[in-house]
Amino acid sequence: MSGAANPVMPIDPCQEDPEKLAEFEANIANGVLIEPGDWMPEAYRVGMLRMSEHHANSEIVGALPEGEWITRAPSLRRKLALTAKVQDEVGHGQMLYRVSQDLGKSREDMLRDLCTGKTKYHNCFNYPAPTWADIAMIQWLIDGAAIMNQKTLADGAYGPYVRTMHRINMEEAFHFKSGEDMVLTLMSGTKKQKQMTQEAFDRWWGPSIMFFGPPDKPGCEDMPPMRWRMKIETNDSLRQRFVNRFAPAARDLGLVVHVCEKNEEGFVTQKQVDELCTPDEDGNWGFTTPNWDEFFKVIRGNGPCNAHRLALRRFSYEQGAWVRRAIASGDTTLPPAA
Amino acid sequence: MTAMQDMLNDPVANFALSIADDLLMLGHVQGDWTGIGPILEEDIASSSMSQDDLSHALMLFEHLGNRFGLDADVIAYERSPEDYRCCDLVTVPDEFDWAVALTRRWFVAHWAAPALERLGTSDDDELNERCRRLRSEQGLHLSYLDDWMRRLGAGEGHDRMQAAMTSLAPQACMLFELPTGLDDEDHRSRRDEIFEAWSRATTAVLTDAGFSVDLTMPSEEHIGGRRGAHAKHFVEQHTEMNEVRCEDPGASW
Amino acid sequence: MSKIRQRNFTFADELPPHADGVVRSYVVYTARKDDAPHRYAGYLNAPDIALAVSLACEHYGQDEACTGIWVHDVQEITETPCAMEKMNPQDTSDTTDCESDPAWVVFGQKRRGDIHVELASLRAADSESALSRAVARHGGGMVQIRVVPHASIHATEPGQLIWRTHDQTYRMARGYSKSVRMKWEAVRKAEDIDEYRKDDIKDHF
Incomplete structure (x- = not known):
């Protein structure tokens, strides 16, 4: 359900064979997709590996906040839908880890690096989901943002990632629609439900507009991530499209866009109406710039739920180790591990 | 008398509820594992089975709902704890110990399959047809779970699985407690047949895999979940299941 | 929320050691209906092919209507390099299959970025001749041809229940x-x- 990270380019492409690099870049410029057997710059290989790994991590950790609500879903159909949705996240994680695995890192190493905090996952999963309405908001806003992002990523240049993105997008349609149905149901419900939904909306609007990452640096279109079609659209342009779609939808539903301040636990302490929410002559809705200090603080590991999410992930990794050992050995006479 | 009481006084409904409530609560507690399982691929497979279990429970609740004029979700969520007919094995806390979770599911799946066959011989063709479909899908779980049991019979898995089985066996046998209202010779002999089938099938796998467990029919004096005397852990799960619904009773979600 | 999910966990400084042992990678193809070609669905990791097939049924077999699943070890693949342009094979040396040779399944990729789809099967003595025969017969219009020994593909039983009816x-x-x-x-x-x-x-x- 997540967007990929801004790819980090770890290696200077200038060290590559200039002829091969030129051919590679010409192919990409001509819309040719890169397949695993092709020559590719080391920076591209490592960059794609990390991007796919970050995306996979986000799916795996993204399963946790929603997973908390499976046991509490208020009808059998919602319970089934939420179970299926969280299952899809795990499936997406599995498929994306596979893309990275082919680029040179084992799944075991990726899961270990996730547990120890060496690699990251999407920031938005470090916020709490304290009510059922938060589940509705995650599926509507966060999955809605993810769909916008992943639709562009499916136009990327790396064949295995593109194939995976197509498959993932097919499932995202259900996630988004089910979230939309929940939000619509709550907002056509009781006074209490509407209030619960507004509060959840206040918690998730900020993380949703931060979802696409920090403001772009000047010239980013010419830098390798976009030049090599690892990333297709700028953060700011995706963000604007998101606001254009969701701000009027929220308003029509009776939700108010607020600029919020939050405490350490991720709960709103102060809010004021975002006055800018009216379209300009280009049809672009204005919005208050998110608090990027908060974004970077959460990314550095100091968000409301970072520690809790990683702890549960690590617990799962450690708790399941015996099962992986028991079946991976293939040797039924192995003594119990120490 | 209310529709709910009519349903709870009906013998076939009580038998159907014993299966439906088992699958409902099993799907509920297993659903909590989604995203936390030991292996990604297994996590996904396990979730497919949880969805089957919940769907199967829903299909039985829908049948009962049509028959007695009740909403399936009302049957699933809104009975008082003592009106649930599930065996308390299904809500045994697993503390995210996968050996307990697997063993619990395996015992229940081996009961659900023959129980559905039995329920599918009722006078109601519509119910029988539902049972036939449910039975074939529960059959998929059986072969999947049996495969896992055989794989874990040796090495490190063995001791953990044996410990889980030993601790769950007494509660697993309570799957065969006769539900309220079914205390007659006919139901007793049908129950004995299902017990036969269950212990034969489970013992075959246990023997293959190198486990040993004592499985005996519980005494009639031992009153458990099928007659509404639920353990604390069932009541806790029931409360958790209703947490959101109770925030605004009567609201549509 | 369930109690475990709320627990405050404490951990040792170091992660437990890597799990030893073999986990293989498998390729999964699914068919949407009887007699429809098997289409690439995804990969999965498993210790052996039997478990890989059941895991594939419960994941890729549940994404859309599915009547059959094929699984093979990723190492069983022999394939041409992925071409920039669609192939246009002019090989006329192709001979008829010898019934005593092992069978191979041919998969093709139409465009870069596309999934591999089952095209045909043939018989050949070894992977090299299977691949060249496959290219000669089925390579036209494809950017990549892949052959996999038929014997290495594990399939679900015909008529086996995979996609649920509820x-x-x-x-x-x-x-x-x-x-x-x-x-x-x-x-x-x-x-x-x-x-x-x-x-x-x-x-x-």
């Missing part, structure tokens, strides 16, 4: 479309709903 609209977008539309219509103009829906993803599964 109502699964809860996990499909179309299960919500009608109710969503109705609820929107209560608060929005039809053209606003259509505009907003433009960024949806088409309901595939």
Whole structure:
């Protein structure tokens, strides 16, 4: 359900064979997709590996906040839908880890690096989901943002990632629609439900507009991530499209866009109406710039739920180790591990 | 008398509820594992089975709902704890110990399959047809779970699985407690047949895999979940299941 | 929320050691109906092919209607390099299959970025001749041809139940479309709903 990270380019492409690099870049410029057997710059290989790994991590950790609500879903159909949705996240994680695995890192190493905090996952999963309405908001806003992002990523240049993105997008349609149905149901419900939904909306609007990452640096279109079609659209342009779609939808539903301040636990302490929410002559809705200090603080590991999410992930990794050992050995006479 | 009481006084409904409530609560507690399982691929497979279990429970609740004029979700969520007919094995806390979770599911799946066959011989063709479909899908779980049991019979898995089985066996046998209202010779002999089938099938796998467990029919004096005397852990799960619904009773979600 | 999910965990400084032992990678193909070609669905990791098949049924077999699943070890693949342009083989040296040779399944990729789809099967003495025969016969219009020994592919039984028969609209977008539309219509103009829906993803599964 997540967007990929801004790819980090770890290696200077200038060290590559200039002829091969030129051919590679010409192919990409001509819309040719890169397949695993092709020559590719080391920076591209490592960059794609990390991007796919970050995306996979986000799916795996993204399963946790929603997973908390499976046991509490208020009808059998919602319970089934939420179970299926969280299952899809795990499936997406599995498929994306596979893309990275082919680029040179084992799944075991990726899961270990996730547990120890060496690699990251999407920031938005470090916020709490304290009510059922938060589940509705995650599926509507966060999955809605993810769909916008992943639709562009499916136009990327790396064949295995593109194939995976197509498959993932097919499932995202259900996630988004089910979230939309929940939000619509709550907002056509009781006074209490509407209030619960507004509060959840206040918690998730900020993380949703931060979802696409920090403001772009000047010239980013010419830098390798976009030049090599690892990333297709700028953060700011995706963000604007998101606001254009969701701000009027929220308003029509009776939700108010607020600029919020939050405490350490991720709960709103102060809010004021975002006055800018009216379209300009280009049809672009204005919005208050998110608090990027908060974004970077959460990314550095100091968000409301970072520690809790990683702890549960690590617990799962450690708790399941015996099962992986028991079946991976293939040797039924192995003594119990120490 | 209310529709709910009519349903709870009906013998076939009580038998159907014993299966439906088992699958409902099993799907509920297993659903909590989604995203936390030991292996990604297994996590996904396990979730497919949880969805089957919940769907199967829903299909039985829908049948009962049509028959007695009740909403399936009302049957699933809104009975008082003592009106649930599930065996308390299904809500045994697993503390995210996968050996307990697997063993619990395996015992229940081996009961659900023959129980559905039995329920599918009722006078109601519509119910029988539902049972036939449910039975074939529960059959998929059986072969999947049996495969896992055989794989874990040796090495490190063995001791953990044996410990889980030993601790769950007494509660697993309570799957065969006769539900309220079914205390007659006919139901007793049908129950004995299902017990036969269950212990034969489970013992075959246990023997293959190198486990040993004592499985005996519980005494009639031992009153458990099928007659509404639920353990604390069932009541806790029931409360958790209703947490959101109770925030605004009567609201549509 | 369940108690475990709320627990405060404490851990040792170091992660436990790597799990030893072999985990293999498998390629999974699914068929949407009887006699339809098997199409690449994805990969999975498993210790052996028997478990790989059951895991594939419970994942890729549940994404859309599915009547058959093929699984093989990723190492069984022999394939041509992925070409920039569609192939146009002019090989006339192709001979007839010898019935005593092992069977191979041929998969093709039409364009870069596409999935591999089952095309045919043939017989050949070894992977090299299987691949060249496959290219000669089926390479036209493809950018890549892949051959896999038939014997290495594990398949579900014909008629085996994979895709469930109970109502699964809860996990499909179309299960919500009608109710969503109705609820929107209560608060929005039809053209606003259509505009907003433009960024949806088409309901595939």
